[in-house]
Amino acid sequence: MEDSWEQHAEWWQEGFTEGQDEEYEEQIIPLARDLLMGYKKILDVGTGEGQISRVLVESGAEIVIGVDPTHNQIREANKRGGGPLYLRGRSEQLPFDESSFDAAIACLVFEHIEAMDSAIEEIARILKPNAKFLFFLNHPLVQTPGSGWIDDQILDPPEKYWRIGPYLTEVMEMEEVDNGVFLPFVHRPLSRYVNALSSAGLVISSMHEPSPPEGFLKRSLQFGDAALIPRLLVIEAIRAA
Template sequence: MTSETERDPSRDLWEEHANWWIDGFTDGADPEYEEQILPLAAGELGDARTILDIGCGDGQISRMMASVGATVVGIDPTWNQIRVAHERGGGAHYARSTADELPFADASFDATVACLVFEHIDAVDAAIAEVARVTKPGGRFCFFLNHPLLQTPGSGWIDDHMIDPPEQYWRIGPYLVESESVEQVELGVWIRFIHRPLSRYLNTLAEHGLVLERMLEPAPPPGFLERAPEYVEAATVPRLLYLRLRRT
């Protein structure tokens, strides 16, 4: 077992700031979830009968899939997220667990899903090995990430007024360098992120028998772009990366 001194340090920030996520990104509050992530997850998971939702948060994907008849288990290391998931109900089952030590037997699930989770996990190799272990051969892993181009530390929109006419462009930080950062996502709210290049994920997934079958880099949805005039310029930069992987 992982000792308290060795555990993922991002967990304490998530416990402290769980309400930031629950209030801002669940229960219809976030257009990227409502217009893009949830519909995509529903389509990708639609025929799975047993599903593990890793880093389930308040359980919005778990509830959605339980509502169409799947048997769903959601796990999250954050007590405050699991508490809200239990309160919101919806037919799924929930447990507190980390992704690198899943309390399930081998080949337990038709599908596993992790939505915007792995960019907060230190033990990425162990977590991917666990995903492969509990997913049935022939089953799928539905993997949602904040796009690594978006998440690279030092990346962001640049307004260049040194040239005529002025230009706006997306600056990419040190993409190939695996690194961690603690970002202020809202006034007084700090969340820890781990940036990894896409190859780091894909090679580790393949080593554990999870083979890429589909990759999507969708444009931000209309509801997000409408939130601020400057967001219109972001329509050409993907915020989401989705990978469907098949367990061999």
């Protein structure tokens, strides 16, 4: 799976960073900045080329460390600079001491991690008591295998809706996210994430299901009637004292 991320790192950098993606620009980055405001030492798990880490430094964090297993992402993160420290590493084997960070963030990362339980346990380990874990996911409801937007003009009257696949299935698939670009996605029901957080001593304090941002809806006109179907899930969890 890591080979696919190495192969397509440049594709991701060109399509989802430096203002190229409305969901990052209008929703994900502002939420990350606002919900981690005031935290001084932050770990960015699955940092990619570092766009979240750079924003956190710009917002006042004193130390931000971005970790990613992909060489091509870390190389680009170091080129773009901006203040964070970048390291190559895996989420289930973080190279840090216990209770090292005030906060951690994982942004659209865990739907690509097979060793989810171990990774969450590692994040809990490196957080200080009462530290925050900010957890962004593609919403599990719309990430189910076989799910997708349906525009049925045969019915009278026509219907538009999001088809839900086998939600309770836990499965890893290589999905074609663009022409010739295959990346690994692991679908899990929401309860798997909630229970893993709880088992690791991370207490959920808040959950957000924002409507898709305006820029995404305008760009993807076929989803215009999907403004009330969340694409993003954001969980705030606190490390138990």
